[in-house]
Amino acid sequence: ICAYLVSASASDLGAYATGCQQPSCFVKSLHLAQTLNKALKSFPGPPVHWLFGNVHEITGRGKDLDKLLEWSKKYARAFPVWFGKFVVFVSLNDADYAKAVCARGGKSRAGKGLLTLHGPKWFQHRKLLTPGFHYGVLKPYVSLITKSTQVMLVGTAVAIVITCTWFFSDFYADSKASLAISSLFSWILCLIWYLPYQIDFIYWLSRDGRRFQKACEIVHLQTDKVIKERKKSLKDEQELEKIQKKRHLDFLDILLCAKDEKGDGLSDEDIRAEVDTFMFGGHDTTASGISWTLYCLAMYPEHQQKCREEIRELLGDQETIQWDDLGKMPYTTMCIKESIRIFPPVPFVARQLSKPITFHDGRYLPEGTLVGINIYLIHRDPSLWKDPEVFDPMRFSPENSSQRHSHAFVPFSAGARNCIGQQFAMIEMKVAIALSLLRFEFSPNPAKIPRKIPQVVLRSKNGIHVHLKKIDWH
Numbered sequence: 001i002c003a004y005l006v007s008a009s010a011s012d013l014g015a016y017a018t019g020c021q022q023p024s025c026f027v028k029s030l031h032l033a034q035t036l037n038k039a040l041k042s043f044p045g046p047p048v049h050w051l052f053g054n055v056h057e058i059t060g061r062g063k064d065l066d067k068l069l070e071w072s073k074k075y076a077r078a079f080p081v082w083f084g085k086f087v088v089f090v091s092l093n094d095a096d097y098a099k100a101v102c103a104r105g106g107k108s109r110a111g112k113g114l115l116t117l118h119g120p121k122w123f124q125h126r127k128l129l130t131p132g133f134h135y136g137v138l139k140p141y142v143s144l145i146t147k148s149t150q151v152m153l154v155g156t157a158v159a160i161v162i163t164c165t166w167f168f169s170d171f172y173a174d175s176k177a178s179l180a181i182s183s184l185f186s187w188i189l190c191l192i193w194y195l196p197y198q199i200d201f202i203y204w205l206s207r208d209g210r211r212f213q214k215a216c217e218i219v220h221l222q223t224d225k226v227i228k229e230r231k232k233s234l235k236d237e238q239e240l241e242k243i244q245k246k247r248h249l250d251f252l253d254i255l256l257c258a259k260d261e262k263g264d265g266l267s268d269e270d271i272r273a274e275v276d277t278f279m280f281g282g283h284d285t286t287a288s289g290i291s292w293t294l295y296c297l298a299m300y301p302e303h304q305q306k307c308r309e310e311i312r313e314l315l316g317d318q319e320t321i322q323w324d325d326l327g328k329m330p331y332t333t334m335c336i337k338e339s340i341r342i343f344p345p346v347p348f349v350a351r352q353l354s355k356p357i358t359f360h361d362g363r364y365l366p367e368g369t370l371v372g373i374n375i376y377l378i379h380r381d382p383s384l385w386k387d388p389e390v391f392d393p394m395r396f397s398p399e400n401s402s403q404r405h406s407h408a409f410v411p412f413s414a415g416a417r418n419c420i421g422q423q424f425a426m427i428e429m430k431v432a433i434a435l436s437l438l439r440f441e442f443s444p445n446p447a448k449i450p451r452k453i454p455q456v457v458l459r460s461k462n463g464i465h466v467h468l469k470k471i472d473w474h
């Protein structure tokens with residue numbers, strides 16, 4: 001039993017890693033475990049408790065992500081993080097290590113959507129979905145996101161980012177109904193939380209899997225209905241033309257129409273899995289990015305004011321953003337980048353090595369090792385970023401960025417498995433931040449300092465609280 005458990009550390013403790021139930025697999029896993037243990041000798045790390053490992057130091061009660069920073073000072077480029085005694089992730093905190101891993105495929109978690117697929121199926125989905133992120137498809141979303149943001153900001157003094165979960169559900173479904181629900185929802189919240197000048201801005205994302213699961217269930221019901229209706233209309237060419245005239249093809253249409261050279265498309269099950277993936281990618285990550293950016297701007301009012309002036313100058317009296325405006329807000333873009341450098345919405349990317357890897361410095365990890373590209377630590381690496389804790393948007397000016405390591409800033413990961421939705425995410429964040437800055441002045445709430453917790457998406461244990469003050473332009 002002990003040998004089997006040890007072997008699990010090399011084969012991801014469970015069914016999906018090697019499907020290891022047979023004796024030959026057992027021997028293979030044992031061999032992998034031995035090789036891994038040998039390789040780990042060149043990766044010294046924090047002390048390991050005989051039962052808990054050391055992961056509880058980051059995730060345990062009263063613990064914060066900054067423990068990682070402490071470790072990285074001592075064990076700079078990489079260190080093992082133990083989940084109990086037998087499962088280990090090697091945290092890679094170095095841009096060169098990240099580059100080496102990103103350049104290869106590698107397995108991620110088991111699952112059915114693009115984010116979690118691997119091998120030929122991932123390749124097929126990625127190829128079929130890439131056209132969905134062409135700028136021609138993204139362009140019409142600017143007005144949709146603008147409308148959604150305006151709905152969020154409507155009312156006199158309340159903005160509640162949580163409603164993003166509803167607002168931005170528009171992007172994969174033809175969703176007048178969902179927009180209506182979101183407006184109603186936000187109005188109800190506005191009424192509940194209405195206060196004339198200053199209120200807390202509450203970051204209230206689904207904090208646990210259960211709530212997310214529930215949201216998926218609701219969306220599934222909608223999706224199944226929509227898939228059926230769309231399929232009917234997309235079969236008929238005339239009908240398709242009518243749809244194209246009436247509205248742009250959205251992601252769901254693209255999923256439904258996608259065909260490879262052989263004429264094969266995605267099954268209903270695949271489509272549903274992708275809808276889940278995109279719901280997660282569209283919602284939680286961008287909501288985290290928007291929330292942390294507003295937090296940073298609240299902390300640094302001088303940068304906030306510069307962004308506001310830039311946006312005011314660009315938009316004049318209007319409060320709508322067009323596609324062409326997006327390229328004309330360099331300072332705001334730099335502030336968003338600097339915020340997601342300090343608070344990367346996806347702090348880690350996990351991989352299981354499908355082949356052994358030897359890094360440029362000679363350190364070696366065998367096939368099957370679980371590694372985590374530690375985006376959080378790479379973004380705070382003092383050898384890449386001078387005074388990494390200082391908020392300085394000018395780091396992202398063209399002059400200052402040109403000499404930087406290609407993998408020093410990787411909020412969207414890099415390589416073949418980089419984020420397919422990164423342009424979409426940047427559009428969404430720019431619109432939401434710009435319009436929010438026109439309506440409100442953000443200031444910090446010193447009584448409630450966020451405590452970062454490591455999850456798939458970077459959240460704060462106690463929420464992200466800032467004060468809002470309505471801006472009166474007249």
Ligand code: HEM
Nearest residue numbers: 114115281282285286289345346412413417419420421425
């Ligand atoms: C600020 C917002 C976002 C951030 C920081 C972000 C970050 C990332 C990162 C780090 C990965 C790599 C994950 C891994 O390899 O395990 C990823 C992958 C992915 N993201 Fe995003 N993302 C964001 C928004 C979005 C949006 C808006 C969408 C969809 C509309 C999206 C869809 C995806 C998908 C489908 C993948 C998997 C790509 C593949 O493996 O081929 N993301 N994202």
